Amino acid sequence: MTSPTELTQEARNILTGNDRGGYTVPNGRVYPFQWNWDSVFVALGFATFDRDRAWTEIETLFDGQWDDGFMPHIIFWKDDDGYFPGSAIWGTNKDPKSSGITQPPVAATAIRWLYETAKTDDEKARASALYPKVLAWHRWFHEYRDPLGKGLVLSSHPWEGGRDNSPEWDAPAAQVDVSRVDPYVRRDTSHLDQSMRPTKLDYDRYLALVQFGREAGWNHDVIARENPFRMIDVGLTMILIRANKDLYALAKALGRDKDAEELRARIDLSEDGVNWLWNDDIGSFCSRDVISEKSSAMVTSASFLAFYAGVGSDVQRQRQLENLKRVSKAATYMVPSFDPEHEAFDSIRYWRGPSWAIVNFMVATGLREVGEEAWAEKVRLDNQKMMEKSGFYEAYCPIEGSGTGGDDFTWTAAMWLLWAAPDAPGVSNL
Numbered sequence: 001m002t003s004p005t006e007l008t009q010e011a012r013n014i015l016t017g018n019d020r021g022g023y024t025v026p027n028g029r030v031y032p033f034q035w036n037w038d039s040v041f042v043a044l045g046f047a048t049f050d051r052d053r054a055w056t057e058i059e060t061l062f063d064g065q066w067d068d069g070f071m072p073h074i075i076f077w078k079d080d081d082g083y084f085p086g087s088a089i090w091g092t093n094k095d096p097k098s099s100g101i102t103q104p105p106v107a108a109t110a111i112r113w114l115y116e117t118a119k120t121d122d123e124k125a126r127a128s129a130l131y132p133k134v135l136a137w138h139r140w141f142h143e144y145r146d147p148l149g150k151g152l153v154l155s156s157h158p159w160e161g162g163r164d165n166s167p168e169w170d171a172p173a174a175q176v177d178v179s180r181v182d183p184y185v186r187r188d189t190s191h192l193d194q195s196m197r198p199t200k201l202d203y204d205r206y207l208a209l210v211q212f213g214r215e216a217g218w219n220h221d222v223i224a225r226e227n228p229f230r231m232i233d234v235g236l237t238m239i240l241i242r243a244n245k246d247l248y249a250l251a252k253a254l255g256r257d258k259d260a261e262e263l264r265a266r267i268d269l270s271e272d273g274v275n276w277l278w279n280d281d282i283g284s285f286c287s288r289d290v291i292s293e294k295s296s297a298m299v300t301s302a303s304f305l306a307f308y309a310g311v312g313s314d315v316q317r318q319r320q321l322e323n324l325k326r327v328s329k330a331a332t333y334m335v336p337s338f339d340p341e342h343e344a345f346d347s348i349r350y351w352r353g354p355s356w357a358i359v360n361f362m363v364a365t366g367l368r369e370v371g372e373e374a375w376a377e378k379v380r381l382d383n384q385k386m387m388e389k390s391g392f393y394e395a396y397c398p399i400e401g402s403g404t405g406g407d408d409f410t411w412t413a414a415m416w417l418l419w420a421a422p423d424a425p426g427v428s429n430l
């Protein structure tokens with residue numbers, strides 16, 4: 001087995017090797033562009049050995065922001081035909097070229113951590129310069145993605161929440177008409193084992209949704225009202241609540257009291273609103289369909305982000321912990337992305353079971369903050385073991401700990417450096 005010191009060197013090499021000059025790619029072959037939430041987690045990895053580069057990663061990301069505050073999930077800084085769908089399929093006509101959907105808003109949280117551990121005034125100035133851009137993005141969520149007015153987040157595409165083929169989307173995505181999808185050739189399956197990727201039917205639906213957005217001119221009003229897939233995503237929602245709390249703290253620190261008030265009101269709204277996602281039958285927060293109003297009634301790793309968001313009553317928290325315990329009995333390595341006792345569980349197929357370090361890091365952060373230190377540490381050590389056993393993969397089989405998806409994966413290497421390594425600093429000691 002590779003020693004922790006060697007792994008740390010390897011992880012740094014992955015970050016610097018996947019650096020394309022101001023931004024990193026998640027994996028050079030499979031994902032050759034800048035991805036939104038990947039970059040933010042990677043910035044936290046850089047922060048363990050090169051803080052200047054950490055800030056640059058986030059700054060470059062925000063160079064792709066649209067005028068209305070929207071932040072795309074991919075920025076196509078350079079053309080590369082190793083990935084499908086490329087910029088022409090998205091057809092957003094932006095400069096820099098970008099996709100038309102967003103991704104989990106983790107930036108505010110990372111910027112707060114970097115700000116609070118800043119070593120120089122220059123770092124604080126970089127945080128202040130980013131602050132209004134992040135606020136504009138959060139306002140965009142509020143304006144275009146809260147159709148119920150409850151402070152919850154609408155996802156218009158399974159890629160927006162980042163958990164592409166989670167079984168949570170099977171029923172709602174089945175309503176998407178795929179009959180008009182133009183013929184296409186996938187690139188992911190030429191780089192990776194098909195059994196670890198979404199199916200052809202999943203891709204037809206992904207493409208139909210891209211087509212809908214493109215034909216709507218990426219008008220976010222139209223998308224919020226008429227898009228054929230409109231889920232309140234539990235992961236996106238919990239991450240935004242947490243991010244609003246961190247942005248609130250930043251607003252206070254920067255003397256932006258009016259913004260802080262606005263954020264406080266939004267946090268209060270969401271803390272109440274999350275009850276719309278609570279499924280009492282299974283004792284879990286779950287995603288819920290805006291169109292059918294049906295709860296997915298499925299436990300996923302995103303359900304456990306309620307701890308990270310700091311929401312839920314004592315009873316809800318206890319019931320979520322019961323689920324966590326149950327899941328941990330069925331999985332060797334916490335936290336599987338999907339309930340291992342559910343019939344749709346698949347230990348190697350992307351978000352239908354594999355364990356993802358970035359979500360696990362957020363779950364562990366939340367567990368620690370609510371005083372569940374033993375659980376937080378178990379999650380951390382399980383991730384450490386998977387990385388020691390298999391190296392830095394996109395995700396891992398939660399039963400065997402073997403790697404799934406792409407190798408030399410930037411955000412997983414970043415999570416080793418920040419959190420999972422035996423001597424990792426963690427966010428408060430960066």
Ligand code: DGY
Pocket residue numbers: 073084159164188
């Ligand atoms: C992909 O292409 O697999 C991505 O998850 C979309 O962002």
